[in-house]
Amino acid sequence: MDTPQKKKISDPKEALAKAEHYCAYQERAQQEVRDKLYDWGLWPDAVEATISELISAGFLNEERFAKAYAVGKFRQKGWGKIKIKQGLKFKRVPDVLIKKALTLIDADAYIDMLTNILAKKAKTTAEKDAFKRSYKLQQYAMGRGYESDIIADVLKASEL
Template sequence: MDAPKKIKITDPKVALAKAESFCAYQERSQQEVRDKLYDWGLWPDAIEQIISELIQSNFLNEDRFAKAYTKGKFSQKAWGRIKIKQGLKLKRVPDVLIKKALLTIDLDDYLAALTRLLDKKAGSIIEKNAFKRRYKLQQYAMGRGYEADLISEVLKVSDL
């Protein structure tokens, strides 16, 4: 069975039109668009020109992307700030925009999400030893990107 053929685009106008629809479908980071344009086989000069045109026409906005990514990962996947920050860094979003996006998460909602996450996980842990149980819950929440001090606070208060 043959692998799907890669799309090769040499005309910058065609690439711009495809990139616009790529960006219109959902928010994208500059790096995602850049990677897609390289996959299409465009030259670096053409890629940077297309990126700047997408920014000027507001198809591409890193600030908007960072906020949408943060909101989505927090509300849909219940990720913590650390994991969201790592995800944004992988997308090469500037640190200033990452900090700004993380500030959009309400602290009360954040603590409520962490509490829900720990309550749900506590129901599936069979461990009888209280210390091991607490350790497993803490490790799970840290793996989801939550801060250790907040996890400890929630575990003290909720008595899981």
């Protein structure tokens, strides 16, 4: 069975138009766009020129991406700051922009989200032993990217 070959793009203008559409669809990190351009078969000098044009035209903005990513993952998926930070690092966003993006998450909303996540999980946890139950809830919240000290505070305050 032959797999169909992806069409390679050799014209930088065609690649720019396609990349503009790719960036207009949703916010993208520079590395995502760079990888996509390489997948399309562009040469390194053409890739960097295209990235520069996308930035100057406003299609690509790392800070805007980092903020949208952080707020979106928190609101939509209920991720904690640790997991959001890891996701941004994976997309090679600079640390300065990661810190800026994480400051957009409201502290009260963060605690409320964690409380809701733990309350939901507590309903589905069948563990009777209070210590084991608390441990399971803490591990679950840590897996979602929340800090252990904040998890402990919420568990003490809510008595789940």
